[in-house]
Amino acid sequence: MAQNELHLILLKEWLRCVQSEDFNLADIFLQNDNNENVNNNNINNNDENKSEFQVINSKLAVSVSEEDDDEYELIFKDGTKYIGGLENGLGKGHAELQLPETEDFSEGERIIRGYFINGLLHGPATLVDNRQCTSTLIIFRNGVRNGPYRIFLRGGTLIQYGFYRNGRLEGSQLRIGSGENSYYIGHMDEKQKFQGNVIYLYPNLTKAIIGEYKNGRLVEGHYARLINAFMGDETLVGSGAGGSGTILISSQSWKIGFPTLEFKTTGTQSIKYDPSTFLRISRTPLLKDEYETETVYVKDSRIPFAGEGLFAARNIGEGELVCLFNGYRITKNNCKRSIRYGDEDWSDFRLTLDKCTDLDIPEDSQNTKDYCATLGHKACHSFKEKNSMFHDFEHPRFGEIMSIVALKNIRKDEEILVSYNYSLGCAPPWYQQQWIQYLKDRGLSKEAIWKLKEKEESKSGIAIPDHLF
Known part of the structure; x- marks a missing residue:
């Protein structure tokens, strides 16, 4: 087997694993962390990192109702709603927090479910964003994001994967493009926007664009070709993007590593973020991809x-x-x-x-x-x-x-x-004629074609000229 095929197999297998709903990264992380114990009751509420989600004083709730012996509903002044157990006024056990309304989110659009110990989220949790139709699987320690996370669309498609340490994104993060077949790997800021050196991989995982990003946008990038991939902890070496040498980029992240990818630059042309508008298709219309x-x-x-x-x-x-x-x-x-x-x-x-x-x-x-x-x-x-x-x-x-x-x-x-997929009633005559000929070539009778014509007309509300038939 050729060496480059081995590189692609490794990279494809890594992507397959992190995208699989059955691949439980949380379990792997917790098993490899000797200091982590979800059932540990000796949790310090005065952790140096401010807890993001906590229920540490039920007396601060403006509304308290007891559903049964084990479940309470608490509503706090800021609008946060807690549904779960209590012990000594502290959240305990499996529970849900419905997060308050903000400038970006309406009430009830964000929900987090997980396990509370001494009022703090601890262990695996799920953050549901109903506006974005996403679910984030994440690990907490003492109320702080700490470990691998994955963001899925409602249909189960992975769109982002990476790591938190002490409440902050650490190391490289993976984001999957909107077509679900292109990939960005690099560092993100607290708003989850790419910053610094970022790898973009085309769907074939061999062709790449490597460049500098600011506020999530490509400032300057160059084309490159993947020549090696392995699990390791190397550092950036070589001539850098835009040169003629080799670029070795480590994507190693805390606890569970990303692969290290080695590239060869393939050209000197520089590209940058240049989306079309309603007035301009491109600032560089003759610069080929x-x-x-x-x-x-x-x-x-x-x-x-x-x-x-x-x-x-x-x-x-x-x-x-x-x-x-x-x-x-x-x-x-x-x-x-x-x-x-x-x-x-x-x-x-x-x-x-x-x-x-x-x-x-x-x-x-x-x-x-x-x-x-x-x-x-x-x-x-x-x-x-x-x-x-x-x-x-x-x-x-x-x-x-x-x-x-x-x-x-x-x-x-x-x-x-x-297939241009025009609505048949709106389409030009040549398209309608090709459609009829296609149905005839398939052996459909005149009656069957006429029924399909009527079906198309009912969908669009637009009559198709009879003389075409």
Whole structure:
């Protein structure tokens, strides 16, 4: 087995483990910590670090009610609600704290559940944020965050992983991009924003952007290639980002380490955070993304009358990132009717980013002579032969954008084809005609096609011209 394959196996296995809901990092941490004992009743309430969550004097509650012999409900002056047991006025046992309303959170939006000893949270706990739809699994010691933590979205997707020591983030933290397939590794400030030297890994885990971050944004970065990965405790060596030498970056964190990653810089071009706006697609529209340069190229499409198309520059595996799709950011008006072909706002290149924003490539940026920072807009449409699909993505230069991901293995020089997923009633005639032909090629009868037409009309509320059928 090639050495670089071993590096990727190690890195993939590490990511698989930290993302698995079944991988209990809290148990590992507590077993490896000889000083930790969740059942230890000899807890010092005067710890030098201020406890974040505590119930140390029930007499301060403005409202007290006893649900049964073992459970009380206490409401404090600041709005904090405690539901759980008490002993000598101190919180005890498994309990819940409903946190008070703040400038950022409404009442009841944040709840923490865990085990209280002498009024202080101790051991594994869960912080639920109903506004962000996240759950944070975390360890406390004497009311202070102390150990590994993981933040999951409601569906069970990991979005962040790292360590606290004495209430503060320590060492490298992992954050997973919004498309759930790109990765940031670096140090964070108390607001959980990246600061200093940060690694960004593309989904293939081989291509990277390494650079300096301030307030969570890339100030200056350079492309690099992963050449080694191992569990260790090395320090940063080599020529540094932007040079031609090797960069060895330790991601070792307190108690349970991250892998140490070794990179080779692959170019001298410098990039920085440059998200599009409604007036500008990029400050550097001709600065190509190095991953795309290695993966795709543009030439005339093999589809008649389609113009230029996108082709694979190498073999691309199923599930791999093919290319990026950036564009002008258009804020959608929820009160406005759907945009239809022929409307002033219609564009063949317009793509939904989220419920509030669309991405679009205006006419003056459709030619690669004017814009080639991303190439996703060059992929042509096909119902029958599509081999790729649109997918959310996050990039340190472009921010949250869209991407194209392979649905199957794609051979070198094969054309990249996607379904544009237009609403059929709003789509241009060529799209509607292709849809009908696709259904005919599948062997559907006229009656079956007509029923699908009526179904599409009921979904959109827009009539599809009968003469097309």
